[in-house]
Structure formats: structure tokens, C-alpha cells
Amino acid sequence: MSAGLEADKSSSSGTIEFLKVIIHALILAFLVRIFLYQPFNIPSGSMKETLLVGDYLFVSKFSYGYSRYSFPFGYRIWDGRVLSGEPERGDVVVFKLPRDNETDYIKRVIGLPNDRIQVRRGQVFINGEPVEKVADGTFETVDETGRKVTVPRYRETLPNGVSYHVLDVVANGTFDNTSEYQVPEGHYFMMGDNRDQSLDSRATYRVGYVPHENLIGRAQVIFFSATEQWSVFEPWKWGSTIRWSRFFDLVD
Numbered sequence: 001m002s003a004g005l006e007a008d009k010s011s012s013s014g015t016i017e018f019l020k021v022i023i024h025a026l027i028l029a030f031l032v033r034i035f036l037y038q039p040f041n042i043p044s045g046s047m048k049e050t051l052l053v054g055d056y057l058f059v060s061k062f063s064y065g066y067s068r069y070s071f072p073f074g075y076r077i078w079d080g081r082v083l084s085g086e087p088e089r090g091d092v093v094v095f096k097l098p099r100d101n102e103t104d105y106i107k108r109v110i111g112l113p114n115d116r117i118q119v120r121r122g123q124v125f126i127n128g129e130p131v132e133k134v135a136d137g138t139f140e141t142v143d144e145t146g147r148k149v150t151v152p153r154y155r156e157t158l159p160n161g162v163s164y165h166v167l168d169v170v171a172n173g174t175f176d177n178t179s180e181y182q183v184p185e186g187h188y189f190m191m192g193d194n195r196d197q198s199l200d201s202r203a204t205y206r207v208g209y210v211p212h213e214n215l216i217g218r219a220q221v222i223f224f225s226a227t228e229q230w231s232v233f234e235p236w237k238w239g240s241t242i243r244w245s246r247f248f249d250l251v252d
Helices: 002-035 235-241
Strands: 037-041 055-060 092-096 104-111 116-120 123-126 132-142 148-157 163-167 187-191 215-225
Touching (some): 037 215, 092 187, 132 163
Antiparallel strands (some): 037 055, 055 215, 092 215, 116 123
């Protein structure tokens, strides 16, 4: 009888220890997600070719400090940001859409507070000076009908030296020629790298200037990437539907 009791106690103790490990792991994962790195996935092509539909990436929550939007449900614990940091021109940033303060967007910081931003014939001007933009080959993408198309690709270099590719799907597109935008104090001007297929700060009626408080974090690294045909339940297709070469690519 005593041997049976000892076995039951041992089994019960093992179960409790296992549950403790699980609970501690969940708490640690929750804290990491809140204060350090949060995973996001890319649902649209507005940041091609830097980010593709089906990319999964880690965003550093500590890069710009913490605001109400750093935490679940966006409860206002305090005003503004604590441990505040400023984004640099060219950072790829996840932020809450100012129009509803709920939708997550990801774009590139082009304009800083008090900057004047304008687009003329597809070229960005910052404070009256043109941003360097040179032709750099082509990029194959998919249009609205699902048809593969090849579009011009350019290398854009900001005044601080940050360089990246942008796409020009439509010559003289809707936002290729704009009036001049004056970025308010405490706000940022965001643009997608896929310039003709990005709803960003150029659309003041939908996105507009992004308050510092709305920044969630800086996109750091892609940890997984797959095409829209990928399914976790079809491992025999993983070889062709997972973009293995994008794993652990830094986001520039």
C-alpha cells in the first residue's frame, strides 16, 4: 500500500513541476512579447520588395520606448511615451493607424517632425532637396488580376545614407505628384516602398501624419517567410512554398 502511495505522490509532484515549467514559459513569452520583441506578419504588398506577403518578422518594442499602444488593448496607462526613443529616417516601423488607433500598419519613415515632404514625378523631395533615386533593374510581382508582371526597380538613398529599393508599378501614378506636406511636431511621414500600391502618409484622408505615440516598434528581422500557397498541413509542398532564403534576413 505504501509503495502505491509513494508512486502517486511522485506522479503528482511530476505533474505539478511540469505545469510550473509551462506557466513560467508562458509568462516569459508574454513579457518578451510586451517589452522586447513582438511578431508580425505582412498581409499586403505595400512594402515590396523589402517585405513580401507572407513574411513573418520580429519588431523591437524597445526601440522607441513604450506608449499605450505597446500593450494589449491599448489601455491608456500614461500619456505619451516612457523610455522614449526617436525613429531615424529610413526605419521600417510598425504603428497604429491614426484614423482608428487599432489597425497595425508597417511603412518606412521618410519625414521627421517639421520636415517638408513632396513627391514630383515619382521622386521624393525632403525640405526642397531631391532624394537620390537611380534605376536598379526590375522586379517581378503580381498585379490585381493575379498576373505576373515585371516592373521598374530603383535604389533610393535618403540624406542620412539609408538605402533601399522602391518599385514604380505605374508611371505618373496617383501619388507620384503631390503638394508639399508639412510634418507637424511630434509626428512622422510614412511611405511604402511599393510606391504606387501603398496607402500611406501621402493619403492624408486615410493615413496622414503618424503621432510619435502611435509607434509600436522597429522591424528588425524576418524569422519565417512563405508564399500564399503554403499550408502547415501540406509538408510535401514546403520545399516550394517556403522562402528559405529569407529566414533571418535583417530588415533594412
